[in-house]
Amino acid sequence: MEQHNLEYYKIGGLIRKYRKEKDLKLMELSELTGVKSAMLSKIENGRLIPTIPTLFTIINKLGVRADMFFGQLAQGDEFPGYIFIPKQNFTKYEKEEGAVGFHYQSILEFNYDGGAIQVSLLTLEPNSSRPQVATAAFEFIYILAGDIKYELEDKSFQMTAGDALFFDGNIPHLPQNNTNHAATLLVFYLFTSN
Structure with a gap:
């Protein structure tokens, strides 16, 4: 069975991407989700990782399927002992x-x-x-x-x-x-x- 690590610190960027695709301002997403805009800002900026219920509320209100969202966080390759990054x-x-x-x-x-x-x-x-x-x-x-x-x-x-x-x-x-x-x-x- 192939094991995937999730790159949790991409959560904020993905949320921002989907929010902007929906042409929503931070305050509008706050109203939709009930999550304070200050907390949403911290989440989007990678300064805070949301709880699972909060994350599911946000992606649900953005109309994103959970499997699609978490699939984008998957890191499929096993660490070979080094990473070269041009x-x-x-x-x-x-x-x-x-x-x-x-x-x-x-x-x-x-x-x-x-x-x-x-x-x-x-x-x-x-x-x-x-x-x-x-x-x-x-x-x-x-x-x-x-x-x-x-x-x-x-x-x-x-x-x-x-x-x-x-x-x-x-x-x-x-x-x-x-x-x-x-x-x-x-x-x-x-x-x-x-």
Whole structure:
């Protein structure tokens, strides 16, 4: 029997895709499902994994068959001990709707017993903006190029190429680029099943 792992951290992007295909605004989906728009936003942005009843409510109201939805989350190949990812296979995605100057590329999404890891490349344009966010994961940030200020709730860190930061993503956080040049960050999300 072939075993499939589910890439749970694609749930938010799939929900956003189906919502936009139905030409629904976040508030309209909130009214349809009874799920608060703030929670829907966190789910779509990969910052929160919904409970099974909430997920089924959302996909039902979007008119998506459960088998089709979960089939898109299936990761059918068994891990051979390595994964090579050519840069042309990096996938652009939107993490926060309405964020300005945040350009994400997913490099790797991998599930393992006990959790999952997502590795992204973030290009942060000068004067980028969004509010602080929280993520239900541990995060590791490594600055590849440029200078940024990284806010963790009420603390801030000046970071330059080669600097790193590890933190509990549940702490509200925000990278800021107040320079005239783009900054590039490698972002690791470590999701645990605990």
